[in-house]
Amino acid sequence: MYRSFKRTMNAAKKPKKIANRISKRCFRNKTTTISAKILVSGGVNKEKHGLNRLPPEVKNIIYKALPLNADRACLALTCKDQAAAYEALKTEKNKKGYDHIVPKRLTEIHRLQLLVRLKVDMPRSHRLCYSCVQFIDIKDPDNAGQWGGSEVRVSGGKATKQAMIEGPRCPLCISAKQLENAKHKDTYKKYLALADKVDLKK
Ligand SMILES: [Zn+2]
Structure with missing residues (x-):
């Protein structure tokens, strides 16, 4: 049966x-989100890569210089530290300081x-x-x-x-x-x- x-x-x-x-x-269609579960599991080794040692403001400048949402998501996917920076930037309501227009509708x-x-x-x-x-x-x-x-x-x-x-x-x-x-x-x-x-x- x-x-x-x-x-x-x-x-x-x-x-x-x-x-x-x-x-x-x-x-x-939604903006890529890195789950908070992934961010808290394990831990972040900041010493491994020079890019991770940069202060948050500089990281934001790098993210804002990337042409597409997809490029930002890909950088975020490289490691937990980048993912955390990416998620923090996403909480900014006004999309100011970006080199390229951030689409409102995906x-x-x-x-x-x-x-x-x-x-x-x-x-x-x-x-x-x-x-x-x-x-x-x-x-x-x-x-x-x-x-x-x-x-x-x-x-x-x-x-x-x-x-x-x-x-x-x-x-x-x-x-x-x-x-x-x-x-x-x-x-x-x-x-x-x-x-x-x-x-x-x-
Ligand atoms: Zn198909």
Whole structure:
């Protein structure tokens, strides 16, 4: 009984994933946050790196000079000390003194900029889909199938709207696109009904 229930649930997982892609309900775009749990665990060895010995004001100047949120997040990910400086800077309400404009509203492009930077450090089992903007576990049977798009077109860390169209896209995104283009609108509507109910305004 349980086994057949589990099978049914698993079978429903894939259409749901496709539905979430059609209605673009995969995730919300948020500024990268380094969990406080990570910051307090272990401890920070300040002596290891010259950059960490700098006073907080200088660290802030460095962070503010970086062009993108994604660049700041990447520096934060290098060590706990940097992560702490990054989180402290984020608490500043007025975004003054930045060399480049800090976006007020975050989009999937900002998310892509970060994921493109993390790509090299990801295990081979996870491939970046430029369409749904997430790392896809290629070993998960739900995600099996042929990928579309081109790795070459997005070489050199391209992370633009154009890259989202031309870059590699996962089999689920391909299915979603096919359904969107399908003449059978009934099937399309059935899929949409499966999408997670997420209030994006929250
Ligand atoms: Zn995808």
